[in-house]
Amino acid sequence: MTSRTTAPAPPGQASGDPVAVAPAAPAPAPAPRRRTQRLPLLLVLPTVVLLVAALGYPIGWQLVTSLRKFGLAQQFGAPPEWVGLDNYAALVTDPALWAVVLRSVAFCLVTAFFTVLVGGAVAVLMNALDRWPRLVLQVSLLLAWAMPVVAAMTVWIWLVDWRRGLLNWLLVRVGVEGAAGHNWLAEPWSFFVVASLVVVWMSVPFVALSIYAGLTQVGTEVVEASMLDGAGGLQRLRFIYAPLIAPVLSIVLLLQVIWDLRVFTQVRLLQDAGSVANETNLLGTYVYQLGTGKGDFGTASAVSVLVLALTLALSWPYVRSLTSQES
Numbered sequence: 001m002t003s004r005t006t007a008p009a010p011p012g013q014a015s016g017d018p019v020a021v022a023p024a025a026p027a028p029a030p031a032p033r034r035r036t037q038r039l040p041l042l043l044v045l046p047t048v049v050l051l052v053a054a055l056g057y058p059i060g061w062q063l064v065t066s067l068r069k070f071g072l073a074q075q076f077g078a079p080p081e082w083v084g085l086d087n088y089a090a091l092v093t094d095p096a097l098w099a100v101v102l103r104s105v106a107f108c109l110v111t112a113f114f115t116v117l118v119g120g121a122v123a124v125l126m127n128a129l130d131r132w133p134r135l136v137l138q139v140s141l142l143l144a145w146a147m148p149v150v151a152a153m154t155v156w157i158w159l160v161d162w163r164r165g166l167l168n169w170l171l172v173r174v175g176v177e178g179a180a181g182h183n184w185l186a187e188p189w190s191f192f193v194v195a196s197l198v199v200v201w202m203s204v205p206f207v208a209l210s211i212y213a214g215l216t217q218v219g220t221e222v223v224e225a226s227m228l229d230g231a232g233g234l235q236r237l238r239f240i241y242a243p244l245i246a247p248v249l250s251i252v253l254l255l256q257v258i259w260d261l262r263v264f265t266q267v268r269l270l271q272d273a274g275s276v277a278n279e280t281n282l283l284g285t286y287v288y289q290l291g292t293g294k295g296d297f298g299t300a301s302a303v304s305v306l307v308l309a310l311t312l313a314l315s316w317p318y319v320r321s322l323t324s325q326e327s
Contacts, residue, residue: 059308062301062304062305062308063301063305065080065297065298065301066087066088066298066299066301066302066304066305067082067083067084067085067087067298068080068081068082068083068297068298069081069082069083069086069087069298070295070296070297070298071295071296072295074295080298083298087298087299087301087302088302090299091299091302091303091306096278097286097303100281100282100283100286101283101306101310103281103282104261104282104283105261105310105314107192107195107196107260107263107282108256108257108260108261108263109257110196111196111199111200111203111256111260112253112256112257112260113253114196114200115199115200115203115204115207115256115260116207116249116252116253116256118200118204118207118208119203119204119205119206119207119208119210119211119252120207120208120211120249122137122141122204122208122212123207123208123209123210123211123212123214123215124215124237124241125137126138126208126212127212127215127216138209141204141205141208141209142205142209144201144202144204144205145202145205145206149202149265149266150265150269152198152201152202153198153265153266153269153270156194156197156198156270157269157270157273160184160185160194160273161273162181162182162183162184162185162186162274163181165184167184168180168181168182183274185270185271185273185274185275186274186275186276188275188279188280191270191275191280192280194270195263195266195267195270195280198266198270199260199263199266202266203256203259203260206252207252207256210248210252211245211248211249211252213248214244214245214247214248214249215241215245217244217245218240218241218244218245222240222244223236223240226239226240250318250321251318254315254318257314257315258311258314258315261283261307261310261311261314262283262284262307262311263282263284264282264284264285264288267280267281267282267284267285268284268285268288271285277289283303283306283307283310286303287300287303287304287307288300290303
């Protein structure tokens with residue numbers, strides 16, 4: 001027979017009455033180890049150090065150089081003169097710089113918009129094609145994207161050459177007056193039309209493949225449900241695909257704006273093919289002209305810092321939207 005031990009009754013209560021026993025307090029949860037908390041930081045630390053070393057040193061060198069003056073004496077070994085913010089003050093009062101800034105911002109916004117528009121159309125086409133036509137189109141895009149910039153620019157310059165270009169030859173054959181010997185790179189407006197076509201052609205493969213990758217992640221159940229509700233192709237594209245791949249569209253558009261703001265090689269090669277550099281300069285070629293052309297590395301570095309600030313200003317709305325989504 002098992003014996004049972006009862007707790008003594010509190011005062012004012014009979015010994016036979018049941019006694020309410022308070023439940024035992026739960027054991028405290030074990031504190032997380034410090035080693036577990038530090039492990040992600042230790043894993044990320046090498047990457048952070050490499051990024052700071054690879055990006056911090058050039059930015060710091062640009063900042064220091066922008067506060068110095070480089071002239072003819074520095075080309076013969078004299079140390080640069082410390083001038084503080086004089087380079088920035090001269091840039092603020094220089095109307096030529098602001099003309100280049102406005103021209104560059106307009107060029108990058110227009111070019112990025114048409115790049116995403118054309119790339120999105122190609123991505124929708126790839127999504128609608130069968131397997132083998134889609135594969136041929138994807139390989140063609142990859143080959144165009146992998147073509148070296150100088151090789152591609154050689155073909156484009158030959159197309160618009162005013163002496164023996166294919167464009168003028170075709171226009172003459174169809175009866176366009178004044179097409180023979182017309183220099184498409186001499187006038188600023190036609191120069192930037194050609195430059196925009198070149199930049200869009202080189203950027204469309206990346207945009208198209210990125211947007212197509214986003215389209216493939218849209219669930220077939222959602223598309224089939226919209227088709228059962230009677231949604232047409234344009235309605236599905238506007239109300240189904242576009243909202244679901246909005247993050248892909250935003251990051252692709254941001255990257256294009258940043259890349260097109262700093263475009264250099266295409267514009268520089270077109271300038272060498274027959275245009276006036278002072279009338280067709282963008283920020284990339286303007287920095288090159290100041291630094292390598294005139295040896296004024298202080299002012300060129302100040303313009304580079306301005307380009308960095310302008311890039312951050314253009315990308316800040318996207319970064320802010322990402323921060324709000326995370327919070």
